[in-house]
Amino acid sequence: MDRRYEGKVVIVTGAAGGIGLAAVERFANEGAQVVAVDLAGSALDEAQARADAAGASVLTVTADVTKSSEVEGYVKAAVERFGGVDVLFNNAGIEGWVGPSTEYPEDIFDKVLAVNVKGVWLGMKQVVPEMRKRGGGAIVNTSSVAGLGATATIFAYGASKHAVIGMTKSAAIEFAGDGIRTNAVCPSPIETRMMRSLERGINPDAPEAVHDNMARTNPMGRYGEPAEVAALVAYLCSDEASYVNGAIVTVDGGSRAR
Template sequence: MKDKTILITGGAGGIGIETAKAFLEQGAKVALVDISSEALEKTKKSLNHPEMTLTIQADVTKEEEVEQYVEKTVESFGSIDVFFNNAAIAGPATPIKDLEKKQFENIMDINVTGVFLGLKYVIKQMEKQGYGSIINTDSNAAYIGSAGMVGYIGSKHAVAGITKTAALEVADSGIRVNAVAPAAIDTQMLSGIQRNVSPDDPGSAGEAIKQGIPLGRFGTPKDVAEVVLFLASERTSFVTGSLYNVDGGMQAD
């Protein structure tokens, strides 16, 4: 990955930060996109590679801002070799009959429209280059239903289909498109899901989740980052249109 350019959305979140670290350790240049400029600056300082790290504040649901984050990355680093299309939210744990339309739309905007827009503009750049690797962040939610999580579940089913469709569309352009499908990763999002499920005792919700993990523990952002690094590399040059589970065996059970 030395001197490669890596673009990461959701770059100030737990998985985004750990993935940035993994690529920087390999000698890559990293462009981090997030909606919070404050979180981005904090992240840049923590990564301790200021000359190799670009931060871009952007809303992934706004087309003009997506186009701009792609342009700024190319202007600064010259290319986009790898795109980690990672920004997402979980949303509230609410039954369908009680969920407000605007809440559902917000989840779909970030998790689906944000993924689509990132693909739209990064693919255009990668087609100019004649190569590239794209990794979308999906979830084990792409395979299951979960009461009270219609927005998140629906959005992650959509990302699975978008990943496979994009892979087919760009296969003859030297571009690969895959996805990681994490579950029960120890991040702020997981903590939020536990609070949504059991506001009075989120710890019990966490223990219930852990009991359903064959490996017996929560995953870490580093566990996901290592798979992203693998899918970004030439070691997976014949892999496209695939979803890689990072779930401690949950999907196999």
């Protein structure tokens, strides 16, 4: 594997989850110093173990991305431990509730917007000043194919992922002059805890049938793997993508090609 991240400091949020964990592993294997951020109680031990196995330096930080003081805290921890920040993979997210928008619980709507929208904004807000000190950097925000089209049964999630695309485009223009590139990835169903939860939400009696149907209707006949998203993120944040800015990139087996 290439070592594109030697000497680079990379922050990954949602680092205990399926995609975040794969990203920690990928960046670590490419030589990065990794700051793995997730909620208290989440299994950051696994992120630590995977980075250790790659021989990388890793710092695990417990933080809620919806709280500005805690976002400030994870950026400060990265600077104190590794001297700065080069990359932010702004990836923490929640799925919310499955059902009609007219019955959507207001508290869950607020929570989804807080994590998936405000959390992404706060991450960029705190990290950009540090990237400016380094003369540049790269940010990837995790949107979804749900940010590109209708998602009637996951109303707040769809709204939040459309918002991530809007923020990504604005940031790409605002920070380009600072040498900071901002892009978004749009995965389709990836084999993680989140999809297990959504499958149960769609059909509590037969979640496996939901899985099989979604896999079958994908042009490639399957879900994606977290590592397949991580590979794209590692490219977008690398110098190989030096002219890629404001891109909204699907990693979906072709589902949005329809």
